[in-house]
Amino acid sequence: MKKLRVLWMRLGGVFSVRQENDEFDAEIASHLQMHIDDNQRAGMSPVEARRDALVKLGGVEQTRQAYRERRGLPWMETLAQDFRFALRMLAKSPGFTAVAIATLALGVGANTALFSVVNGVLLHPLPYPHAEELVTVHASKQNFAEGSISYLNFRDWQRDNTTLAALAVSRGTGFSLTGMGDAEEMRGELVSSDFFPLLGVKPVIGRLFAPHEDEIGREPLAMISEGFWQRKFGSRPDALGKVLTLDGRNYTIVGVLPANFSLAVGNFRAADIYVPIGQFRNPALNERAAGLGIHGIARLKPRVTFEQAQADMQQVSERLEREYPEEDKDIRAKLIPFQYAMVRDVKPLLLILMGAVGFVLLIACVNIANLLLVRSNARAQEFALRSALGARRGRLLRQLLTESLMLSLAGGLLGLLLASWGTRVILQLLPQAMPRAADVHMSGTVLGFTLLVSLAAGTLFGLMPGLKLFRQDLQGALKDGGRGTSGARQRTQNWLVIFQMATTLVLLAGAGLMIRSLEKLSRVDTGFQPHGVMTFGMEASPSLMGAGQDATRAYLREAHARIAAAPGVEAVSFSWAALPMNSDDEQLFWLEGEPKPQNENAMHWAIRYLVEPGYLKAMGIPLLKGRFLAEGDDEHAPRAVVIDDVFAKKFFGNEDPIGKRVFLEQFDDAATVVGVVGHVNQWGLDNDAVNPLRAELYQAMMQMPEQQLGLVPMGMDVVVRSKYDPTTAFQGVRKAITQMNHEQVVYNPQTMDSVIGDTLAGRRFSMILLAAFAGTALLLASIGMYGVISYLVAQHAREIGVRMALGADRGDVFRWVLTRGGRLAAWGALTGVVAALGLTQVMARFSSLLYGVHAYDPWTLAGVILLLMAVALAACYLPARRAMRIDPMRVLRTE
Amino acid sequence: MGEKADVWQGTLALMVLKTLETMGAQHGYGIARRIEQVSDNQLSLNYGTLYPALLKLEQEGAIASEWGVSENNRKAKFYKLTRAGRKQLEREAKGWEQTKAIVARFLSPAEEA
Incomplete structure (x- = not known):
């Protein structure tokens, strides 16, 4: 006390x-x-x-x-004194202060913005109790490392495991909602009863699905999101017990999920409507071998390690394989930690960007250190005088540090403003797929990070000129008025500039490689003509459900005719299986002449497209041989299929594929190959070439088996080629469809151009950021170069004057200055190339950012070296001009 | 008269407190003179060192000060003991007695051997 x-x-x-x-x-x-x-x-x-x-x-x-x-408190008084003095000094040279603060603000701002993304996405814990116990669960099988789990396997896994506290599954789906205003396409998720309890999610009102309510053949129940509750029911509690008509079927609402439930992991995306998995109306739900896009999540029992759980599930799946050797051949449960499953795609990218932005800050610090060095040279006399008057060196150092810390804190504060703006820009640039974007915001952690970075930066660049003080020759400095001992100081500055140039080159190389990758990707052949093509989803009126195949066929023909008649439409096709870069589907088959395989795993695989004759024209795919599917390939005609050149080469080699016959798994009769088309890029510009599954097979929609055909109107894709712009074209098509029937839903329109663009969104995002960072670095480095060369010219004004008096012409002087700058830049570039070779290697190894270029791509390296040298020499130009205009007479006279 | 003893660290505060207890309110000069007199001029006391010591005691709350008029009608700042100061004096005096006794025991000729 x-x-x-x-x-x-x-x-x-x-x-x-x-x-x-x-x-x-x-x-x-x-x-x-x-x-x-x-x-x-x-x-x-x-x-x-x-x-x-x-x-x-x-x-x-x-x-x-x-x-x-x-x-x-004496130390507080000196601190206040230092503080006041630093303020005065900074105010005395507003230009320097402004440049330093702006430079820092850029560096700190970029770092803070990116860190807030990294913090939200990678570091921030998941908002679920004991999130470290959560895993996603998949079935690994032939062709799919993380394939879907069949319903029956899920039930057996659930029953047999000993390490999971709970195992639940989900599957995304679309519902056509009718009876509440206009018919609407709603995204929904089919979930098992354990899904929400496992995550610890509590309903806002009502209840969750009870155990066994998720089994096949139970009452249709539904849970809704809080947003949907508010929109459709005005958040009234009497929504409970009300009925939702989804795809023509009545579901009773039992509960409302909180608005903050926004999970996106594995294949699950939070939706507006949830119904029990047993309500899935796919007849294959009860087939053990079916792959229906069902994936799982699970919670480990307390104190069970991830490896133990994986081993346990491995045993469970091996036991099932012995029990069902055909259906469960090679099928194994695969667990992935939740957090990793969410961020694995973006983690290397974010870390690389974080590294890059760290470099930018380093360059900014070096710049300020350089400016401070120049200033401390000018202030050498002041400091010499003060120490001659008895100031201890520690005291002087402390004062320098006070100045630089004030600079850095001011820069940090401004940087924080920049960052709050920059974070929003980054979030907008972000590919849609960036997980956990909602968790990205300014937080205490981010503020702490900024403070730490600013202080570290301030200490770093304040200490550098400060330490020079200790080596200062006091008498010399006093004697020649601050001009002496410049040799050593100039050397430090040279090193700093070389360091800046090297770092900048590394960033330029990274950005250059990204640009080259994107450029290569943009030239990858998609195999079709995306321009002018538009796709959208369409769902028929629920009344068509179970209407029989004749009615379905009649409906499809009418809908087709109406869309084709819409203004500007050149070609149209419905599609019900795979759609390039959008969705995928597989066809199992064997060739004529091969014995019928014992089970599905022994069959061949191809990507399946179920389309209409107009598809070839709508997508603009080249026909290589034979003919494409035609109107005549209908339910009365023999089964016809069209293959792509990859299929032809893989299964028929050099033989002519036309007329060959294949047995498709779902039909007893063979199908005849009637034509060969060009390969279409199915998996995205960067992934298609390396995907093991590339053979493509087209079947006519009208030749689908009756049971499946009945499902088509409940959600199909439509591909339209139009000569109008997409918006106008879509309006026309939508009008035509609504005129036909008011209960039809049209949703999710997108142009093929944008679909292709989206597959590159991640790369484009990192390319833009890397290029922005590299550009900033280049700007800062050229300012650094400019400063050092200007200083050099000022220091050597006498020498230059003497030389000119002795007969050197202005060109010589100009060249002399440029050579000095060029030599620094060249050293920097050389060092930078060595560092870049190492770091781009890391970039290539730990991420899939590079495409079609080597980490040591000579063109990129040569390009960025040239750019760096050019910018460096440009930065030397002004000082060199100044040197040229030195008047020898005046310089000599002032001596 | 021989060498004068320096004032030991920490004992000055004790002397000041004791002086104020004996004399009541007193100004800095008076305290200094009094300490000199009591020590029979055997202490070498820089009067100046008294003021930081007084300030410290005042910051600690052992003494309080106010301006008044000296016996010779000079304006002067007078210090007086507070209640806390009295307690502190008691405590420190006791501590000092103990220290003195212990040191004395070390220095007196050993009787038991």
Whole structure:
């Protein structure tokens, strides 16, 4: 308590300095007066009396000093002093201060913005209790490392495992909602009962699905999102028990999920409507070998490790394989930690960008260090004088640090503003697929990071010129007015510039490689003509459900005719299986002449497209041989298929494929190959070439088996080629469809151009950011170069003057300056190339960012070296011009 | 008269407190003179060092000060003991007695051996 009181009083002392000084002076004066009185009374002369009093006191100034030190907090006073002095110094050179703060703000801002993304996506814990226990679950099988789980396997896995506290599955789906205003296409998820309890999600009102309610053949129930509840029911509690008509079937609402439930992991995306998995109306749900896009999530039992759970599930799937050797051949449960499943695609990308942005900050720091060095050269005399007057070097260092920390804090503050803006820009640039984007925001962690980075930066660039002080020759500096000892200082600056140039080159190389990759990708052949093509989803009126195949066929023909008649439409095709870069589907088959395989795993695989004759024209796919599917390939005609050249080459080699026959798994009769078309890029521009499954097979929609055909109107894709722009074309098509039937839903329109663009979104995002960082680095580095060369010219003005007086012409001087700058840049480029070779290697190894270029791509490296040299020389141009215009007479005269 | 002893660290505060207890309110000069007199001029006291010590005691709350008029009609700052100061004096005096006794025991000729 006493200590606290003392500290408080002393703190008070710091701030009431003047008043207390006066009071103390009065006290000392009265002391001396009384002493002098006494002395005189004892018989001394006035002069003697005064002298004796002063001697006994021990000196007024010393007493005052001791008193002052006791009164306030001396270190705080010097701090305040440093602070005021630093403010004055910074205010005295506003240009320098502004440049330094702006440079730092750029560096800190970029770092903070990116860090807030990294923090939200990679570091921020998931908002679920014991999230570390959560995993996603898949079935690994032939062709699919993370394939879907069949419903029956899910039930057996659920029953047989010993390490999972709970296992649940989900599958995304679309519903046509009718009976509440206009018919609407809604995204939904089919889930098992354990899904929400496993995550610890509680309903806002109502209840979750109870155990067993998720089994096949139970009552149709539904849960809805809070947003949907508010939109459709005005958040009234009587929504519970109400009926939702989805795809013509009535589901009773039992509960509402909170708005903050926004999980996106594996194949699951939070939706507006959830129904039990048992309501899935695919007849294959009860087939053990079916792959229906069902994936799982699970929670490990407490204290069970991930490896233990994986081993346990491995055993469970092996046991099932013994029990069902055909259906479950090679099928194994595969677990993936939740957090990893969410961020694995973006983690290397974010870390690379974070590294790049760190480099930018480093370059910014070096720049400011350089500026400070130049300044400290100019201030060498000031510092020499101060230390000659008794200032300790630590004291001077502290003052320099105070200055640089003030700079860095100001820069950090401005950077924070930049970052709050930059984070929004990054989020907008972000590919849609960026997981956890909602978790990205300014937080305490981010603020702490900014503060730390600013302080570290300030210390770094403040210490550099500060340490030079210790090596300073005091007398020299005093003697030649700040110009001496420039050799060593110039050398430090040179090193800094070389370092900047090298770092910049690394960033340029990274950005260059990204640009080259994208350029290569943009030239990858898609195999079709995307321009002018538009796709959208379409769902027929629920009344068509189960209407029989004749009605379905009649419907499809009418809908086709109406869309084809819409203005501008050149070609149209429905599609019900795979769609390039959009969705995929597989066809199992064997060739004529091969024995019928024992099970599905022994069959061949191809990508399946179920289309109409108009597809070839709508997509603009080249026909290589024979003919494409035609109107005549209908339910009455023999089964016809069209293959792509990859299929032809893989299964028929050099033989002519036309007329060959294949057995498709779902039909008893063979199908005849009637034509060969060009390969279409199915898996995305960067992935198609390396995907193991590339053979493509086209079947006519009208030749589909009856059961499947009935499902087509419940959600099919439409591909339209139009000569109008997409918006106008889509409006026309939508009008035609609505005129046909008001209960039809059209949704998710997109142009093929944008679909292709989306497959490159991640790369484009990182390319833009890397290029922006590299550009910033280049700008900063050229400012650094400019500063150093200008300084060089100023320092050597005398020498240049003498040379010119002795006959050197202006061209010589110009070249001399450029050579000095060029040499620095060349050294920087050389060092940078070595570093770049190492770092781009890392970039290539740990991410799939590079496409079609080697990490050591010579063209890229040559290009960025040229760019760097050109910019560096441009930065030297102005100082070189200045050197040229030096008037030898004037320089020599001022000597 | 021989060498004068320096004032030991920490004992000055004790002397000041004791002085104020004995004399009541007193100004800095008076305290200094009094300490000198009591020590029979054997202490070499720089009067100046008294003021930081007074300030410290005041910050600690052991003494309080106010301006007044000296016996010779000079304006002077007077210090006086507070209640906390009295307690502190008691405590420190006791501590000092103990220290003195212990050191004395070390220095006195050993009786038991």
